[in-house]
Every structure is written in C-alpha cells, then in structure tokens.
C-alpha cells in the first residue's frame with residue numbers, strides 16, 4: 001500500500017535535506033514528453049511557475065528561474081551583484097556560508113567574513129558592529145537556513161541590523177533550504193536577493209534555482225562588473241518578460257515544478273509553514289528521547305533539517321550504512337569538519353510525522369545493534 005506521499009514499502013525513506021521525495025503528481029509530471037521550449041505550451045507553463053513562485057516567495061520583486069543547482073544560484077548572485085575588488089561581508093554559520101564566501105573570493109571580490117561557531121546562529125549585533133566598523137562595505141551575504149548544521153538564522157533581525165547601520169546596503173540571502181518551507185518575507189524584511197533550490201522544500205528534482213531580485217538589486221546589477229554570460233540576470237529578466245528563457249531550460253523539471261506548486265497552493269502557505277515547524281519540533285523531541293545529542297542551538301533550530309550526534313563510540317558512517325542497508329532509511333552525514341561525526345535528517349517538502357516515526361524506529365534498532373557490537377568488542 002503506498003503511503004500518503006506515494007512511497008511504497010519497496011522504496012527508500014529518503015530523509016536527506018535535499019533531494020527530497022517527490023509526490024506522485026510530481027513524478028507523473030516528470031513522465032511528460034518534451035515540448036518546444038520556444039512554443040506556446042511551454043510559455044504558459046513558465047508563466048504559471050513564475051507566478052506561483054512569487055506567491056510562495058511572498059514577494060512583488062522579480063523572480064528569475066535558472067537551470068542550475070543551488071551553488072549556481074549563489075554564483076549568479078556573486079557575478080550580478082559585485083565588481084572585482086568590491087568589499088562584501090559574508091556572514092557564515094557553516095559549510096554553505098563558507099561556500100558563498102569562497103565563490104565571491106574566486107571571482108576576485110574582497111571578502112570580509114564573520115564566521116560564527118558551527119551550531120550557533122549569527123548575532124545581528126555583531127553583524128551591525130562589523131558594518132559600522134568598515135564603511136567601505138556596501139554588500140552583505142547571509143545564509144538563512146544552514147543545512148550543514150541545522151541552524152536557522154534570525155533573518156529578519158539580521159536584515160534589520162543591516163538596514164540600521166547601512167540603509168542602502170545590498171542584502172543577498174541564501175534561502176536555498178528555507179524558502180517555501182519557512183516564512184521568509186523578502187519585501188517586508190528588505191532582502192534584495194533571495195535564492196532557493198528546487199530539490200529542497202519544493203518537492204522537485206535538483207536542477208532549478210529561483211532568485212528574487214528587488215529594485216535595489218537591479219540597480220546594483222546595472223553597475224556590477226563581474227564577468228557573466230549564462231547567469232546574466234538581465235538576460236533572464238528580459239526573456240521571462242516574454243515567457244521564455246535565454247538558454248534551453250530544464251523543461252522536465254519545470255513541468256515538475258508546476259505540479260509541485262499546485263500541490264503547495266492546495267495545502268496553503270501557512271499550513272506548509274506550520275507543518276514544517278511542527279515536524280521539526282517532533283523530530284527533535286524524538287531524537288532527544290533516544291539520548292541523541294542535538295547539534296543546533298535550540299533557540300535557532302531549523303524547521304527543515306535536524307543535525308545530531310550519537311555517543312562517541314558510535315561510528316556515524318556505520319550508522320548511516322546500517323539505516324540504509326537494513327531499514328531503507330536514508331539520512332545525510334556531516335559535512336566539512338563534521339564529516340563522519342554527525343547525522344542530519346531532512347524534514348522538508350513532502351514529509352509527515354509517520355515518515356519521522358520510521359526514521360526513529362530504524363535509528364533505535366541500529367543504535368541497539370551497534371551498541372551491542374561495540375559492547376561486545378569491549379568485553
């Protein structure tokens with residue numbers, strides 16, 4: 001019997017923080033034959049998707065739809081918002097914040113990075129102090145939801161701190177694993193650029209990124225001198241105004257997006273947000289009951305991904321393998337300095353409490369068998 005999200009017992013319980021499971025109607029959309037991406041059918045689909053994304057992003061700003069992974073979306077921010085040598089403050093709380101800084105550095109920007117300890121959120125006052133101390137900084141990059149640590153930054157407060165010190169600064173947000181699952185208000189909070197990725201809460205395969213760009217973002221884009229062709233936002237904007245794209249888009253994934261947005265519309269944005277908040281809390285409670293150590297500062301725990309550590313004598317990689325091979329449950333491991341030392345559960349997109357129950361049952365069984373094995377070695 002397929003479960004509510006269409007998963008059959010033979011298929012994996014995929015609980016990585018992206019890619020996420022595809023609901024049945026999204027999988028059906030992917031089975032469609034190709035159409036001419038310059039023809040009227042695709043123009044109508046594209047228009048519907050851009051309108052749906054505006055709704056989900058809760059913005060009046062322009063929305064661009066690029067064929068790329070999340071990293072491509074971040075690279076598009078760098079090449080459209082900066083000029084060589086330009087100072088940018090990158091607020092990092094983990095692996096993906098560091099990546100944003102690395103991309104800016106690779107293109108020759110002058111990166112000032114503030115790195116907060118992994119597991120903690122950024123302190124808006126520290127961001128404000130850094131900006132106040134360096135008047136040459138007019139651009140801030142920040143990750144909203146740090147997928148590597150399961151920490152969700154207080155974005156509204158950070159945006160307010162930036163505006164207080166530098167009212168005209170350009171603020172760009174990596175919302176790859178938050179937008180569509182967690183409330184983000186680009187217009188009300190003054191986030192000029194917000195990037196999200198299809199394989200996260202959108203319930204769509206990897207391959208598309210969505211970028212919202214404010215008026216200030218467009219003014220900056222006109223001045224920014226980094227080299228750009230494929231990611232030139234102006235080319236995308238001009239084409240989208242005619243319901244087309246400058247280059248061949250990932251047509252099949254756009255079909256999937258159309259189906260996913262319809263599903264999101266039917267559920268309602270508020271309900272989606274509440275479901276993510278509720279399931280995140282449930283996941284943390286269940287993990288704590290098993291005696292597992294939650295990695296994130298509880299005040300800033302993510303609604304879309306929970307990172308945790310087992311006791312020191314449990315090998316995280318062996319645990320992941322056991323979950324996958326014996327229970328068909330797929331979680332993610334740690335990244336960067338936490339590789340092999342952490343596990344992460346993605347609970348975004350198509351997810352219900354029952355999916356988490358299955359993960360926890362499998363975890364309990366595997367911990368018992370690994371614990372028994374290590375106890376055996378010791379005795």
Ligand SMILES: Cc1ncc(COP(=O)(O)O)c(C=O)c1O
Nearest residue numbers: 069070071096145147174176177
């Ligand atoms: C917050 C965040 N930023 C950036 C990325 C990079 O995206 P991709 O792996 O699609 O290039 C990810 C992917 O997990 C992410 O979660």
